[in-house]
Amino acid sequence: xxxxxxxxxxxxxxxxxxxxxxxxxxxxxxxxxxxxxxxxxxxxxxxxxxxxxxxxxxxxxxxxxxxxxxxxxxxxxxxxxxxxxxxxxxxxxxxxxxxxxxxxxxxxxxxxxxxxxxxxxxxxxxxxxxxxxxxxxxxxxxxxxxxxxxxxxxxxxxxxxxxxxxxxxxxxxxxxxxxxxxxxxxxxxxxxxxxxxxxxxxxxxxxxxxxxxxxxxxxxxxxxxxxxxxxxxxxxxxxxxxxxxxxxxxxxxxxxxxxxxxxxxxxxxxxxxxxxxxxxxxxxxxxxxxxxxxxxxxxxxxxxxxxxxxxxxxxxxxxxxxxxxxxxxxxxxxxxxxxxxxxxxxxxxxxxxxxxxxxxxxxxxxxxxxxxxxxxxxxxxxxxxxxxxxxxxxxxxxxxxxxxxxxxxxxxxxxx
Numbered sequence: 292x293x294x295x296x297x298x299x300x301x302x303x304x305x306x307x308x309x310x311x312x313x314x315x316x317x318x319x320x321x322x323x324x325x326x327x328x329x330x331x332x333x334x335x336x337x338x339x340x341x342x343x344x345x346x347x348x349x350x351x352x353x354x355x356x357x358x359x360x361x362x363x364x365x366x367x368x369x370x371x372x373x374x375x376x377x378x379x380x381x382x383x384x385x386x387x388x389x390x391x392x393x394x395x396x397x398x399x400x401x402x403x404x405x406x407x408x409x410x411x412x413x414x415x416x417x418x419x420x421x422x423x424x425x426x427x428x429x430x431x432x433x434x435x436x437x438x439x440x441x442x443x444x445x446x447x448x449x450x451x452x453x454x455x456x457x458x459x460x461x462x463x464x465x466x467x468x469x470x471x472x473x474x475x476x477x478x479x480x481x482x483x484x485x486x487x488x489x490x491x492x493x494x495x496x497x498x499x500x501x502x503x504x505x506x507x508x509x510x511x512x513x514x515x516x517x518x519x520x521x522x523x524x525x526x527x528x529x530x531x532x533x534x535x536x537x538x539x540x541x542x543x544x545x546x547x548x549x550x551x552x553x554x555x556x557x558x559x560x561x562x563x564x565x566x567x568x569x570x571x572x573x574x575x576x577x578x579x580x581x582x583x584x585x586x587x588x589x590x591x592x593x594x595x596x597x598x599x600x601x602x603x604x605x606x607x608x609x610x611x612x613x614x615x616x617x618x619x620x621x622x623x624x625x626x627x628x629x630x631x632x633x634x635x636x637x638x639x640x641x642x643x644x645x646x647x648x649x650x651x652x653x654x655x656x657x658x659x660x661x662x663x664x665x666x667x668x669x670x671x672x673x674x675x676x677x678x679x680x681x682x683x684x685x686x687x688x689x690x691x692x693x694x695x696x697x698x699x700x701x702x703x704x705x706x707x
Contacts, residue, residue, distance in 0.1 A: 312464075319515055319703055321522045324498060328524030331487045333565040336408045338480055342407060342473055343391060350387040356438025357430060357453070358385045358466040361446045364643040367472055367566060371408025374399075380422040380450060383411070386433055394422050394429075410691045423450060427457035441466030446494060446661050447625075471648055475640065475663035482686050484567035485664060489684060489695035491562050491656070492569040493524035497706045505577065507550045509534060516560050525562030525569075528645060533557040538678040540572065541635055541670065552578035555677040561645060568645045570666050570698050572682030575705040584679075588702040590622055591679045594669035595698050598637050598651065599685065602659060602692045609655035610635040615669045617655070627653075631673045638666040641684055663687045664695075 362374040382394040397415040428583040439462040464482040509532035536549035538557035538604040601614035624632035640647035670680030
């Protein structure tokens with residue numbers, strides 16, 4: 292399937308000629324938009340230290356001696372280190388006791404230290420050395436070589452394979468009980484950042500919507516959304532715009548698209564604030580919606596409410612998806628994932644990554660718990676015609692789901 296990012300490459304700058312035949316500036320007029328994130332607090336070093344303590348408690352419970360983590364959201368989550376993956380390994384080893392250790396190439400150490408936000412040892416390796424041998428030596432030095440080593444789920448195969456060679460008797464296990472056990476349950480500070488990201492995206496939508504004109508392309512609309520998001524204080528992540536038949540395919544089409552009267556416009560946009568993401572979709576019609584478009588939109592809006600009602604503390608995550616499909620099948624869609632209907636899961640976890648475990652999908656048995664955060668996006672797609680997706684995220688409180696963004700009430704007022 293084409294990814295959202297593949298479809299967004301052209302959506303970062305406005306063309307000089309507007310589709311209404313008027314000259315447009317390279318940047319839109321953003322007068323009136325103000326930064327919404329000035330008072331938003333990033334994650335503190337103290338909270339990161341608490342995360343490590345929580346991870347170590349989970350390691351003890353699972354019998355894991357250490358967890359290996361490569362650059363990405365999980366490394367930033369625990370250590371603050373913001374780094375990229377390359378053929379030269381940078382990684383963190385979080386032991387069941389004591390401070391974590393960051394392993395990185397010698398010449399990268401000063402740069403890696405710039406974002407390190409916890410008490411940790413930094414060990415360097417030279418170009419003619421094997422970093423996994425260094426990690427194995429660290430495990431031996433801390434008396435952990437005989438305990439299982441947990442591997443964060445996105446760590447690349449070559450690192451795992453070389454660690455096995457360096458520690459042939461080590462038992463390699465999944466670190467999911469530890470990493471997921473921490474990251475799936477958001478703290479109040481994390482929920483505040485997710486709320487801020489959602490607020491930015493909603494404000495950007497409300498600014499962009501009245502500026503959409505007949506003849507515009509997805510790239511032009513996406514550029515407006517991106518510019519507004521940045522001015523409002525968010526870091527733009529994606530601005531997917533699907534018009535007409537392209538909206539029937541959840542991640543779109545490479546076919547040329549322009550806004551026209553009576554056509555569906557589906558927007559799926561998000562940003563990040565201090566590393567925490569939003570993911571909000573809206574669908575509307577340019578001009579007057581047909582009876583069929585209204586009916587499908589209303590079914591999706593109801594589907595969102597069915598999902599929200601089903602999302603209660605302690606129920607399996609998959610039961611939320613099942614509730615939506617039962618409702619849709621009663622309206623004549625499906626069954627299951629068949630089209631016309633809902634061809635993807637009802638929702639996904641969200642946090643530092645736009646898509647995180649676990650999903651609101653059939654068969655997922657993880658019980659919902661306070662602090663979990665999800666998207667709620669039960670779209671309906673009619674191949675060859677159009678699709679409708681409404682997406683808002685929520686977090687689980689002790690009494691049930693709480694919206695980050697309020698779903699729209701009508702196809703005629705998609706942004707309230």
